[in-house]
Amino acid sequence: MAKGNPIEEQNTLMANGSKTDEVEQPQGFKKFLYNKEAGTVLGRTAKSWMQITVFYIIFYTLLAAFWVGCLAIFLNTLDPKVPRFYGKGTIIGVNPGLGYQPWLKENPDSTMIKFNIRDPASYEPFVKQMDSYLEKYQNTNGTRTCTGTMSNADAAEGKTEEPCLFSLSDFEKAQCSSKNGYGFKDGKPCVILSLNRLIGWRPTDFPKESVPEQVKDRYKPGSIALHCDGTNNPDKEHIGKVTYIPQSGIDGKYYPYQFMDNYHQPIAMVKFDSLPRNQVVLVECRAFALNIEHDITSRLGLVHFEMYLQDKDPKDSTTA
Structure with a gap:
């Protein structure tokens, strides 16, 4: 390759880049799954995984407690013996079939x-x-x-x-x-x-x-x-x-x-x-x-x- 020829240099760089991607892409994904040097799994360390797990446990526990509380308040307003809506103006009506x-x-x-x-x-x-x-x-x-x-x-x-x-x-x-x-x-x-x-x-x-x-x-x-x-x-x-x-x-x-x-x-x-x-x-x-x-x-x-x-x-x- 003639040195100083910009077209040939660009073609060489593009070819080299393609070869490098083909070789390093699988290796990069493997490192994402488990990186021995950094000690990470899926990009997170053991400490990071523990923190995010504790966060979501607390988050969904509070969310479930909020939902149960709202349901309890709603059920407390209902009478098990009488419908909430009945009589004139409701789907039940006042005229028997x-x-x-x-x-x-x-x-x-x-x-x-x-x-x-x-x-x-x-x-x-x-x-x-x-x-x-x-x-x-x-x-x-x-x-x-x-x-x-x-x-x-x-x-x-x-x-x-x-x-x-x-x-x-x-x-x-x-x-x-x-x-x-x-x-x-x-x-x-x-x-x-x-x-x-x-x-x-x-x-x-x-x-x-x-x-x-x-x-x-x-x-x-x-x-x-x-x-x-x-x-x-x-x-x-x-x-x-x-x-x-x-x-x-x-x-x-x-x-x-x-x-x-x-x-x-x-x-x-x-x-x-x-x-x-x-x-x-x-x-x-x-x-x-x-x-x-x-x-x-x-x-x-x-x-x-x-x-x-x-x-x-x-x-x-x-x-x-």
Whole structure:
């Protein structure tokens, strides 16, 4: 190489630099992992690693303590027996909805009660669901028999801590119990109706002159009357005789609802005595009290389901 030639000198330096990088790069990374001369691991000495470890232990301990403290303060503001927000203006609202049983959890999207009167296996799931739902009423510990003016309002006012006992005797007398398969085997199925639990809600009575026509002959002040009918005109024609148990509906002495041990939610039953064979009937049931509004869109104060009573050979029932 001619000395003094800047182009050749630059090329030589660039070539030498490339060779040097190729040789020293792996060696530099190894020294970063462990440098014997400096006594470092990953660029830190043992003392440095100890200091940073102690720092993060203290930091995250204080952070966790701060989080636990905030959580404890928040939980201390909650009442385990009452939701923080309920009543008017909240998602819970003040208007109860109406629910029904039997509703099979195995088929949650279906509202059809379909069974074959000749095939016990077809209505066995509904009977089991009714048994399961009513099982809690067998436990009467911590409850009291409410007679006369006694009601759950006594518990709400702090006079007692025991809820009113809800008896199933009326349903047994009306042949709506486990003993007779809740009427399914006779083609007269019984359906449970109940209101959603709303803290502090109790029914408001209709004035005598404004009781709805559908329940006028069965209405009892202080209770929630129920009425079931066909959803459409053809269904109204075919739904047949309907029996309400009890006649006056859900007794108001079981309100207002509040958190109590072994609280028995009040229910009523509707017995369909003369359903048509092999025909689907769309049913709409409504609850009546002055402070219950009916809204089809949001299903407030009412519920829809379908009844389908089959009467055919079990071998052919699966095809319908």
